Amino acid sequence: MAEPRSWLARNKWLIARRSVQASIMALFLIGPYVGIWVLRGNLASSTLFGTISLTDPFIALQSFAAGHTLESAAIIGALTVAAFYLLFGGRSFCAWVCPINPVTDGAAFLRRRFDIKSGYKIPRHIRLALIPALLLVSYLVSDIAFEAINPITMLHRGLLFGLGAGWILVAFVFVFDLFVVKHGWCGHICPVGAFYGLLGKASPLKVSATFRSQCTDCGDCFQVCPEPHVIAPALYPKDKADTPVIENTDCISCGKCIDICDDTVFTFTHRFQKVAD
Numbered sequence: 001m002a003e004p005r006s007w008l009a010r011n012k013w014l015i016a017r018r019s020v021q022a023s024i025m026a027l028f029l030i031g032p033y034v035g036i037w038v039l040r041g042n043l044a045s046s047t048l049f050g051t052i053s054l055t056d057p058f059i060a061l062q063s064f065a066a067g068h069t070l071e072s073a074a075i076i077g078a079l080t081v082a083a084f085y086l087l088f089g090g091r092s093f094c095a096w097v098c099p100i101n102p103v104t105d106g107a108a109f110l111r112r113r114f115d116i117k118s119g120y121k122i123p124r125h126i127r128l129a130l131i132p133a134l135l136l137v138s139y140l141v142s143d144i145a146f147e148a149i150n151p152i153t154m155l156h157r158g159l160l161f162g163l164g165a166g167w168i169l170v171a172f173v174f175v176f177d178l179f180v181v182k183h184g185w186c187g188h189i190c191p192v193g194a195f196y197g198l199l200g201k202a203s204p205l206k207v208s209a210t211f212r213s214q215c216t217d218c219g220d221c222f223q224v225c226p227e228p229h230v231i232a233p234a235l236y237p238k239d240k241a242d243t244p245v246i247e248n249t250d251c252i253s254c255g256k257c258i259d260i261c262d263d264t265v266f267t268f269t270h271r272f273q274k275v276a277d
Helices: 012-034 057-065 072-088 092-096 101-113 125-141 151-161 166-180 184-189 191-199 220-224 256-260
Strands: 039-041 045-048 052-055 205-208 267-270
Touching: 012 039, 012 092, 012 101, 012 151, 012 256, 052 057, 052 072, 057 072, 057 125, 057 191, 072 092, 072 191, 092 101, 092 191, 101 166, 101 184, 101 220, 125 184, 125 191, 151 166, 166 184, 220 256
Parallel strands: none
Antiparallel strands: 039 045, 045 052, 205 267
């Protein structure tokens, strides 16, 4: 059995994720508070250094479906963001950028800590079905449908400008994940995460069970992973020659499996890795 690692070794990717999330928020905040405008706007639509437009591509699609005329800056911004996540993994947004992530991570931690069980199950394909449904609703109401109830942009705007009653929706996500469905919001409902998952299908950046031969079947990775179903094909392949790369687009590249594994089975790698060590 491998010796337990230090606290830092078991939390390095968590620290990295929280640092990135805090840094992104800081880049938005130093403008109004310090007068140095690096990022102006919010996660829905912003500008970098006042010149580079950044637009959430899913919001841009809803806006287009609603019949709105997209300015060239918005189109370029959506393509820029889409290109970034095509390269670095679509659902890396969920783990490294989304402000709801610490909320759902907190709920997941408490579920494990107090062994909270619930019998409710929701099909994961619902979040995929919501993508065309929201585009249709946007078309029918001539407005961006999901933004009225989107806890991601609502929390982000709230942290910047004051959340008000929006805390109710954020609290709902937390309670839902804690008591109703394990990893319920991100893993089963959120259409934003589902959209980014489709966007990053061909991303070269992947998590891999590179050293799966060292696995001692402790199951810790399955306990902490927000999408545990993605692990088994890479860790326990039907054929030993099968790739150790986690190819399922539900993976959010959070690095929790890397942090928790004392057997150092998992690594960040590229999608072209075909052989396990």
